[in-house]
Amino acid sequence: MLSPRVVRPQPHDGAASAGSSSSRRHMVDRVSEWELGLPSAAELTPVSQPLIPPALAAAFGIGPADALSSPVDAGFLHDSPTSHLTLRFDEYDEEDEEEGEGETDDAAAPGGRRGGGGGGKKARMVWTPELHHRFVEAVEHLGEKGAVPKAIVRLMNVDGLTRENVASHLQKYRLYLKRSSPGAAAPAPPPPPFFPRFDVQRPHQDSANRSGYCAYPYVSYQKLGCD
């Protein structure tokens, strides 16, 4: 119901949109170990479990009914009220466009990849605000020097996310940064070519609202100075 105009699913995909407040925090301090010493086991852990938007759930006062989780999850990839992102893909159907409403579920990795098996269905990735947020944080924390596709993908650790995906997005992101920065004096600051999508911001709250939304290394750490 409140799902934003979801793209166009076919098998069944969608995503979990979570409204979250993003705080502009720059904590480039001691997160080094995280940057370079990623635990192998953790870093390889795929992330993808559908879940109810925490904000929505909270707003509606409904419990975290995660009854739709997969059979084998339950208790282990769940730590923060907001942790994990799901890739949402869109299938580009030749022509024809329909106004459908889909929702929920995640996408799978490129099935037919490497091996010639065939049947690989490619889907256009959708950079949802949450994903973009994660992307940005990864880039920022990696530093201008280390923010390369491989590292970013590694840090984001979103299942299904490929280096190409990130590379493409990174390019756009960099252009965006270049445009915005020196343009401080620009008489005509163009709107952010980025994600002006639905609002990711919950109704402005006055003071004392530091909703933590520290969706990060959902795997093992939770400190990371998310404030």
Next chain:
DNA sequence: CCCCCAATAT
């Protein structure tokens, strides 16, 4: 091989 960027295609 990987990265980067510009251009182009879907």
Next chain:
DNA sequence: GATATTGGGG
């Protein structure tokens, strides 16, 4: 319009 893909160069 947003992503993906390609091509040239480092």
